[in-house]
Amino acid sequence: EPEVTQTPSHQVTQMGQEVILRCVPISNHLYFYWYRQILGQKVEFLVSFYNNEISEKSEIFDDQFSVERPDGSNFTLKIRSTKLEDSAMYFCASSESQGAREKLFFGSGTQLSVL
Amino acid sequence: GESVGLHLPTLSVQEGDNSIINCAYSNSASDYFIWYKQESGKGPQFIIDIRSNMDKRQGQRVTVLLNKTVKHLSLQIAATQPGDSAVYFCAENDSSYKLIFGSGTRLLVRP
Numbered sequence: 663e664p665e666v667t668q669t670p671s672h673q674v675t676q677m678g679q680e681v682i683l684r685c686v687p688i689s690n691h692l693y694f695y696w697y698r699q700i701l702g703q704k705v706e707f708l709v710s711f712y713n714n715e716i717s718e719k720s721e722i723f724d725d726q727f728s729v730e731r732p733d734g735s736n737f738t739l740k741i742r743s744t745k746l747e748d749s750a751m752y753f754c755a756s757s758e759s760q761g762a763r764e765k766l767f768f769g770s771g772t773q774l775s776v777l
Numbered sequence: 778g779e780s781v782g783l784h785l786p787t788l789s790v791q792e793g794d795n796s797i798i799n800c801a802y803s804n805s806a807s808d809y810f811i812w813y814k815q816e817s818g819k820g821p822q823f824i825i826d827i828r829s830n831m832d833k834r835q836g837q838r839v840t841v842l843l844n845k846t847v848k849h850l851s852l853q854i855a856a857t858q859p860g861d862s863a864v865y866f867c868a869e870n871d872s873s874y875k876l877i878f879g880s881g882t883r884l885l886v887r888p
Binding site: 666693695697702703704705706707710712717718720753755765766767768769770771 | 878
């Protein structure tokens with residue numbers, strides 16, 4: 663089965679530093695998402711992206727966050743100035759059509775630790 | 778069931794028995810529901826979905842039941858196997874782009 667791949671699997675950074683989390687969605691998918699999961703808590707929606715623009719974002723996704731699809735295969739999440747509370751597992755997901763109504767494929771996640 | 782913070786409710790079942798995992802959702806406007814399975818170190822994996830015009834849907838060894846009156850969703854796993862051990866999340870959608878996930882239930886399968 664095709665899969666969403668994420669790199670790196672673990673990222674450790676100092677508070678205030680910028681991080682970029684990378685994702686390669688499934689090749690024929692058109693809708694892309696970032697979710698995050700703080701240890702032991704719910705999976706939370708961050709942002710959805712379609713046709714090179716954000717289609718929806720949550721309150722978590724403030725000005726410190728941005729997403730980009732720099733080429734035909736990658737989808738990135740940037741956190742400009744990380745805070746301790748940004749520590750979480752970040753999941754990328756993609757879907758073939760408007761995804762929350764269809765099957766979302768999730769990557770294995772990037773564990774971000776902010777020190 | 779639902780949980781708060783770090784304490785996931787846990788369902789422990791004997792291998793071969795049936796499992797029932799429950800979920801309460803909150804948004805009356807939600808009309809699409811999904812169950813995900815999350816194994817340790819992995820992302821959520823789609824199991825089965827159901828739309829609000831149905832009250833039951835069956836897959837391979839899994840059945841989802843939807844009771845819109847009480848805003849309740851359940852996942853039934855038949856003949857539970859060790860490979861079913863994971864955290865199970867329900868998720869809901871109200872035609873927006875986002876899924877709202879529940880808190881999760883840990884399923885432990887005893888050999």
